[in-house]
Amino acid sequence: MVKNSDGAEKELILAGRFLIHPDKPLPARDNATASAFEVTDKRAPTRLMFAMACRPGLIPRLDIIPQLARLMRLPMVTPIEAGPVAWPETGGRRFVVVFERLLDKALAGNLDTPFERLREDRIIYNVIKPILPVLKEFSGRSIKHRAIRADNVFYTDSTCQSVVLGECVSGPAGMAQPKLYEPIDLAMSNESGRGQGTLADDMYALGILIAVLLNGGDPAEGMSDEEVVAGKINRGSYSSVTGNLQLSLRMIEPLRGLLCDDPSQRWTIDDLEMWANGRQLSPKQPMLPTKASRAIIFGDKEYMTRPSLSHAMGILWEQAAKLVTSGELANWLRRSFADDDSAEAIEFLVNNSGDGRKDRDRLISSALVVLAPSHPFRYREISARIDGLTTALAIEYRNEEFRNSFIEILQAGLPQSYLKSPGTGRRAERAVLTKTFDMFAYFLMRQRLGDGLERALYEGNRGWPCQSPLIADDYVCELDDLLPVLERKASQGSAKEQLIDRHIAGFCAARSKTVAECIAQLPAPETNEGNERMGILAIYAELHRIAGPSERYPALTALLAATAAPVYEGFYNRVMRDRIEKAVERVGSKGDLLALFSVLNDKAARASDTRGFAQARNEYGRLENNIHWLTEGGLSAPEHVAGKARQAATFLSAMISSFVVLALSIVFVN
Amino acid sequence: MTKERSQGQTQDTPRKASGGRSIVTGILLLPVVAVLFPTCVVLLAGMAPSIVAYFVDRTQGKYLAITVALMNFCGNLPGLTRLWQEGQSLEAGMRLAADPLHWLVSYGAAGGGWIIYLTVPPILSVYYSSISAKRIDDLKRKQAQLIDTWGSEVVPGDFAESSEKIIRP
Known part of the structure; x- marks a missing residue:
């Protein structure tokens, strides 16, 4: 039992069974990525168990947990259950993995603590x-x-x-x-x-x-x-x-x-x-890098091998540019290793590089690949095995400097260049990775909602939770989990009108092709609010369809219904608008996002409204012209009145004279 | 020159035709005048206001002349009736001409025709003004109904300013 921020005691239970004790840590099992705590299995209280709670911002290896859970007979600690748990002490949720606990005694403590040598x-x-x-x-x-x-x-x-x-x-x-x-x-x-x-x-x-x-x-x-x-x-x-x-x-x-x-x-x-088992194998001879015939001085130190210089250049990044651009590196490779190919490659890079900061960084990164192809990909503070770049992006995403560097390497196509270099992995792996980085560059080129670096983040890390500030603490790793979490946020009032941001859009687009299509159809921001709302509704309706139409999300639906005014206000006809508004209010309380979308996406009504509006507009114009004619004296103008008056006077005169003739005729006949 | 002459010729032709028709009509009427000479004399004298009106009236259709003539003719009818009752002789005609009542009735009726012609325009002007105002109200009411149903967007851009005037009341 722990106390949350309100002081209320709350149990941390995973899968309705495993009671986690944050007040009973197991430091012996802690590591750099997670902390260990005691766990009680409610079904078997005597069973010894422990849980590893991931550090906020990290997630466990979700892809292998189900496989390892089946390997119970092997001499290894296997996961029993895993999932996010609300963590009252820090707020939000932490991903927890529960394991069987044997002895807490490791072969050794951390590296700094000496222990008895094993025979x-x-x-x-x-x-x-x-x-x-x-x-x-x-x-x-x-x-x-x-x-x-x-x-x-x-x-x-x-x-x-x-x-x-x-x-x-x-x-x-x-x-x-x-x-x-x-x-x-x-x-x-x-x-x-x-x-x-x-x-x-x-x-x-x-x-x-x-x-x-x-x-x-x-x-x-x-x-x-x-x-x-x-x-x-x-x-x-x-x-x-x-x-x-x-x-x-x-x-x-x-x-x-x-x-x-x-x-x-x-x-x-x-x-x-x-x-x-006792077989004798011929011992491998240590493989040392080829030494240069003469050392190269970099950063006040002498380097005799290419890997050692490459390592030093990666660390002293700002100083490395001078070594490359001065031609010193190419000369060293040519003279000390007789490696004309590498020297020419470096010279080619130098000749084709600009003078800007980004050009300089690209040049160093490319030069390091030529110098030591077996070393990791490096670019400023980024140093990663090429297949680990995508994971690095996920882990370091909140580091703005890292993000900017990542964008720069994608824009320059550096990972693809790295993968073209021989000695940077197997051909099949390189092809897959090249395709991945090409895709990332494409997303980055398109800055619309559902693309950009966010999309790259979720496309490259299938199990990574959505990092939207709205739901970042809730470990939403799967599309099915998104609506329940948003429903909770909506019912708590923490979700406001902005129900979709770049992270949610990128996350959804990466997880579902149909949702990606809905997002792609969103209008550009600030063009038409009604269409934008409708687009968002279409996304949520599709999410509802994927999660299962039988599920209900009343708070979320009510929130979306409350923000749908610009959609039905897009109808010109006030009667139709009122009818749709009432229908939205009715559906909004039922928690059915699909029904809400259906009400607002009445294409026949929309067409009829547009047609009727065009007719009404013409009618208004005709009436306005008539008013103008009358106002300008269409009827009461002196010329018109005079003409009509002459006719009227003649007619009146004719009537009187006819009457007189008739009367005189009657008198005369009598 | 040739063009001007040809235009002059085309203008003269209807005049000549009209003059020819008048002569023919005059010749045909001569026997009637001869038979009804006293009546024609009385009528010619009694219809003098109409003849004046005919020449005064410059409007197309000669509505003033017609209006005055119709009333003037009515004014002459009692005199003519008396003339015919007295045998349509020149003596009866002279007696009638000497009767001031006959002239009063005859010219008074012509004056009535003139009055009708002069009083109808202002009356009609007032009538048309009131009709116009009513029609404008009706049309604006219809416009307001359109705005109620379709919103102010129904007003085309050219009329937006005038529509505001409609909505305000």
């Missing part, structure tokens, strides 16, 4: 062997764990004889991993831009885990993250991580294989399994 045999039999079937199962299902680290592997019993792999779904893939556990390109990337990762990344993390367990703590203790990354680049991962370790010949073999910096040469699950 080699225990590492093999108590750690590697239990983890292997999990990785095998994951590999078969194309799932990546991306959270293999010492503080996320837990003992299952107090004798510490067996372990289970910790959860991996409470945040974006790999986001909670320290840089030590990541291969070079991911360690160079922002945490938000690591993408889904690969099985090779999991194998690398397993290699680091082995090294950590052998060392009894962080093998790179005392080094900053940047130094760790620089060490991996300069000396290779194996050398930099195991430099201080006394390794037996038996352990050198897997560590060299797992910490190989070339993912294609890295040990696979089969290699590791064979080794764990």
Whole structure:
């Protein structure tokens, strides 16, 4: 039980069954993306459980939760239930994933805390062997764990004889991993831009885990993250991580294989399994980057390899431009590596670049790809594996600087250029990603409602909740959830007239083709309010149809009905207008958005109204002309009166004389 | 010159035709005048106001002349009746000419015709003014009904200003 902002006690219940205790945290299971809390299963109160509540602004890996929930027999912590829960302490809702809880004892705490070194045999039999079937199962299902680290592997019993792999779904893939556990390109990337990762990344993390367990703590203790990354680049991962370790010949073999910096040469699950079963494999030789015949000076330091210079240029971004534009970089590549192709590519980029800030940034980004194609995509503060760019956009969306940089890279087509470069991934993946970024650029080009960066955000992140300020805290991930949330907002009075914004439009357009068509038909803002309202109604009617026409949304319908005045005020005929207004009032209270739309979208009435109006306008003009004629003396003008008077006088005279003749005739005859 | 002459010729032709018709009519009437000489003399003298009106009236259709002539003729009828009763002789005609009542009735009736001709226009003017006002009211009422039904948008742009005048009352 927790107290909400009003002081009232409220239970946090997921799926009507799992009671979450925010007042009982489990710090041992916290990670960078989520916090852990105790949970009580109402159906089985003795069952030990815990929940990971995602950090606001992040969502769990919704795509793999249903699959993992079925893998109950594997030695890993599997999710049981997941969903958004109203969180009274912070307001809004947080996404919560509930897991079975065994022991809270991890192999190690965080990297800063030393622990007792594990013996080699225990590492093999108590750690590697239990983890292997999990990785095998994951590999078969194309799932990546991306959270293999010492503080996320837990003992299952107090004798510490067996372990289970910790959860991996409470945040974006790999986001909670320290840089030590990541291969070079991911360690160079922002945490938000690591993408889904690969099985090779999991194998690398397993290699680091082995090294950590052998060392009894962080093998790179005392080094900053940047130094760790620089060490991996300069000396290779194996050398930099195991430099201080006394390794037996038996352990050198897997560590060299797992910490190989070339993912294609890295040990696979089969290699590791064979080794764990006693087969001897030839140890991989560490692959170090080619050294230059002479160093290049950049930022007061000397660099002998292309990757190390690329890494430094990515960090010292503003200084990198001079190195590129001065021709120094091209000359270094030509003279020290005899790499004319790269040198010419750099020169071509320099010759075709402008002098503006954006041109300079584009030039550096492109030059870095030429310099080290295996490194992540970089542009100013963005550093991400190319498939992680879309996730990075979602996570960093509220960072305006990031957003602007993202827009710039899309406008310049830099991700597509990166993907054209050899050595930046497999061809099939590159084709899919190129198509995705082309689509993003198209959305960005169109700034109408339902397009723009918002559309790109939701198209690129299918499970990402709608970020509209109206519903951002409600974790609306699916289209079906949108109307119930808006209904709640409308009933609470927090939803005002503006029921659709760029985020809601982008979210809906990304989730449904038919809604996207409705949004595309919206008129340009401030052209015709009635048509705009009608367009919004069409969108909500379509959402209602998708969510199920039998559902009712009385508050939302009433709100939309109240804002529909400009629609029926578009009718000229007041009688028709009154009739529609009454029909809107009647339907507005029933919660049927489809009926409301139907009432307002009476095309026959609209055509009749337009026709009648045209006729009335003509009639008015005719009457006005008549009035004008009369006012100008059409009847009472002296000429007209004189003419008519002459005729009238003659007629009167004729009448009198006829009467006199008749009278005299009568008198004379008598 | 040729053109002017031809125009002059075309203008003269109807005059000549009209003059010819008058001569023919005069010749045909001569026997009637000969038989009804006393009546014609009395009538010619009694219809003098109409003859004057004919020459005074410059309007097309000669409405003044007709109006005065009709009344003038009515004024002459009692005198003519008496003449015929007395045998339509020159003596009876002279007696009638010497009767001031006959002239009073005859010329008074012509004067009545003149009065009719002069008084009808102002009366008709008042009548037409009132009719116009009523029709304008009716038309404005219809316009107001159109505005009630269709809104002020029904007023075409050219008439918008005048429509405001209609709506205000």
